[in-house]
Amino acid sequence: MESKQRYTFKKDDKLKSRKLIEQLFKEGKSFSNFPMRVLWKYNETSKMPLQTGFAVSSKYFKKAVDRNRIKRLMREAYRLQKNDLQNHLILQEKKMVLFVIYVGNELPAYPLIFEKTSHVLNRLFKITNENSSANT
Numbered sequence: 001m002e003s004k005q006r007y008t009f010k011k012d013d014k015l016k017s018r019k020l021i022e023q024l025f026k027e028g029k030s031f032s033n034f035p036m037r038v039l040w041k042y043n044e045t046s047k048m049p050l051q052t053g054f055a056v057s058s059k060y061f062k063k064a065v066d067r068n069r070i071k072r073l074m075r076e077a078y079r080l081q082k083n084d085l086q087n088h089l090i091l092q093e094k095k096m097v098l099f100v101i102y103v104g105n106e107l108p109a110y111p112l113i114f115e116k117t118s119h120v121l122n123r124l125f126k127i128t129n130e131n132s133s134a135n136t
Helices: 018-027 064-081 085-090 110-135
Strands: 029-032 036-043 050-056 096-102
Touching: 018 036, 018 096, 029 110, 036 110, 050 064, 050 085, 064 096, 064 110, 085 110, 096 110
Parallel strands: 050 096
Antiparallel strands: 029 036, 036 096
16 A cells, blocks of 8 residues: 655744754855745754745735735645655755745735745755765
8 A cells, every 4th residue: 555645844844943044044055936035055963854944025015914924825835845855855865954035026826836836846856966966
């Protein structure tokens, strides 16, 4: 019987360490896929293979309700699509921290967020592949 894949985003998967976040902003690499900006870094000290944080600027979204909605949409799209990247990191025995910032100035629809999250995760997958082939 096949084991079903679980789509979860648990407490340990969330990037909460202030120290790690500061380190990520100082030393991490970044790329943009409008309306998202992604900061990432390999990190051997984290306990999970992939830890992620999300943020939305209060510059364009004054109401916390709007910021929270966008973060909720991003977390949901990420939760449903992260398993491939996470399994790839486990196979390579690497750990990555990731921070996704929404930089658009309009409230997005969920299909747009889902599509952009897919692009972001595919790009990170390619980055991990390039780094693993360079190391061997």
